[in-house]
Amino acid sequence: MAEIKQYSQTDPAWKAKLLGFDKTSTLGNFGCLLTSVSMLASAYGVNENPDSLNEKMKKVAGFSAGTAFMIPGAIPAALPGIRYVTYVNCSNAPAPLAEIDAWLGRGKPVIIEVDWSPQAGVQTHYMVVYGKQDDDYLVYDPYPFPVANGKISLKNSKYAQIAKTKELGKLITGVMYFDGPGAPLPPPAPPKLDKGVYASFPVYATADELAIRSQTLVADNTLLKRVAINTEMKVLEADATANPKIGQQNQWIPVKLADGTEGYTAAWLISKAKNANAPAPGTPPAVVAVPKDAPVVKASVDGLKLRSKPDTTDATILKVLPTGAELKVLETATEVKRKVGTMYEWLKVADVQNTQGVVAAWYVNIVSLGTAAFGPEAQRQTSGPNFSIGEILPVLLRTSEENVALRQFPYISKDTLIKRLPMDSELIAIEPPDIAAGKIGQPGEWIHVRDVNENEGYVAAWCVLERPEDPIPQVSPADC
Incomplete structure (x- = not known):
């Protein structure tokens, strides 16, 4: 896309010209x-x-x-x-x-x-x-x-x-x-947001690879850079303006990074405190066990880069692969079919030496789709309910939106994702009921849960509701 050229209809060069076929309109x-x-x-x-x-x-x-x-x-x-x-x-x-x-x-x-x-x-x-x-x-x-x-x-x-x-x-x-004609999107222009007004507190990224953007739009052409979980950011607006936004969906906060980068970040993915559950910076992601029947793709270009994360800088390159190099995919067949050939999608893969990372999905072809399950639930042993009749009943939950993430640990990262749940999926809280109940709907809180398939993990408390109580049975004379 090119830079837009501004014009004025009242420019003296043409403002008096007749418009179209009209005899008076200019x-x-x-x-x-x-x-x-x-x-x-x-x-x-x-x-x-x-x-x-x-x-x-x-x-x-x-x-x-x-x-x-x-x-x-x-x-x-x-x-x-x-x-x-x-x-x-x-x-x-x-x-x-x-x-x-x-x-x-x-x-x-x-x-x-x-x-x-x-x-x-x-x-x-x-x-x-x-x-x-x-x-x-x-x-x-x-x-x-x-x-x-x-x-x-x-x-x-x-x-x-x-x-x-x-x-x-x-x-x-x-x-x-x-x-109009397709063209590469221009790189985003860093905005000038520092007006000398600051909050009295910093904020911290609660998600890994949190985006800093030039506009309050989630798009490729607004991405300035990504930061690691717990990255500290200076807030470029007053307390009274910033405080109500923190943790709220569809709100954005102007921030400044230590390197001077200014931009907007998602207010629902920041907090005033660091996430104690997050790994220290530089901690390598856990290596996933690769099933024998995982989907397989192969490089369709020479020099395909296996990267540590979906970032096209040289610092993320783990290996450079030749045309035809085969890779096992650590994602479901459905995701493989959806992503392969699509620009800006990335696949988590392992090469023949089990070096794990991501590759650009638009530079690979499908060899086979396999039948394996993926994520920590593929290796996790499960157990039955840990409560009995006579104890306080656990909190039952339902997801309140589509594609709610069930995560291995209570923070947002591609490495913690176990699976995604459809709307109205039922979950049981496996933490003390009084603690779980107090978190429901609260931004920044996580609830330890188990789903109907016995997968255990954490869900964002702001993405679930308490399941409605069972209806009271209606007893008729014939039932007595």
Whole structure:
């Protein structure tokens, strides 16, 4: 993706030009959509300013006859390589924020529609969303000139004042999606977040390889670096702002690392205290017993790198493998089929000498899928319930979301994962009931549990609920 070129519809070079086939409407007055399309196209390396795009659209009948109304479906004819995907009307429904975030996460800007006038009804204005900061969208507004004045945040814009809300789902009245030629995503630009305001406390990573990001978006093109569990970070906002976020899902905190890196990190994966259960830095991961019937893949390129973790720096290289080198996969057949050939997916493997690490799944082919089970549960001996009638009954739990991790130890790392559990999976707490019950729903807490297949491990307490009590039996005269 290329850097977006900012344009203004009110640029003196073209603001007086007639828009489309209309006899009175000008680019300066009504060219917001045309100008937004010009900016969006530049992200894909297709460069046309609003004036030249206006002329090209007229040549391909890209406006309704005699009017200034653009026909989005005609844009590919004027801008080869740019594809109109769809328009979503949000005037009577919340805007699809998750979908917008997904597009931004892939480095693809989107065009949004807002109301520009406090008069009754919606007076349509179009702008380009190019990024996200905290829980706000970063926008290029095509109306202001010079263009520097058009770089705004949506919640703090005049459009939020006009709409009388800062809720993005209500503020946005429509979304238009365009796609373009594929290109490598640009490296993320490190943000400047240190404004001289700091919390009185540091925070610590509660997950191994915690991401530090340039924006509050989980995407390849926002990743600045990853840090180890218990890494200390300086908080770049005041106590009153940071405290309510810590441990909360979908919240982000600006931080600064010891090496000076500034960025955002997931507030639900940090705490004010170190995790005493985490291994010391540099502790090698436990070697997994490799079953004879594990899935097998082979290198499809020469020089495939076996790495200690999914990181493409030289420091993680364990070995360099030739084309055709066979590797046993330490994951399920389902995961192998899902990952192989997919960019940015990694497979945990062992070579013929049982050197274990990860390889890029997009550089291997499947040889066989095997039938083996994986994870610590493949070697663990299990036991029956450790309570009896007359004792205090254990706490019964259900997972409250999909793919909840059951882990060997109470911290987040690829090396602690035993299995993932579907929503509503039933678990029994195998720690004192009064302790387990007090943790349910609490961020940063872990509960020692066993599942129906006798797998023991730890689950995140914020991902489970207490199972509803069994219904009271209804007794009828016929039962007596």
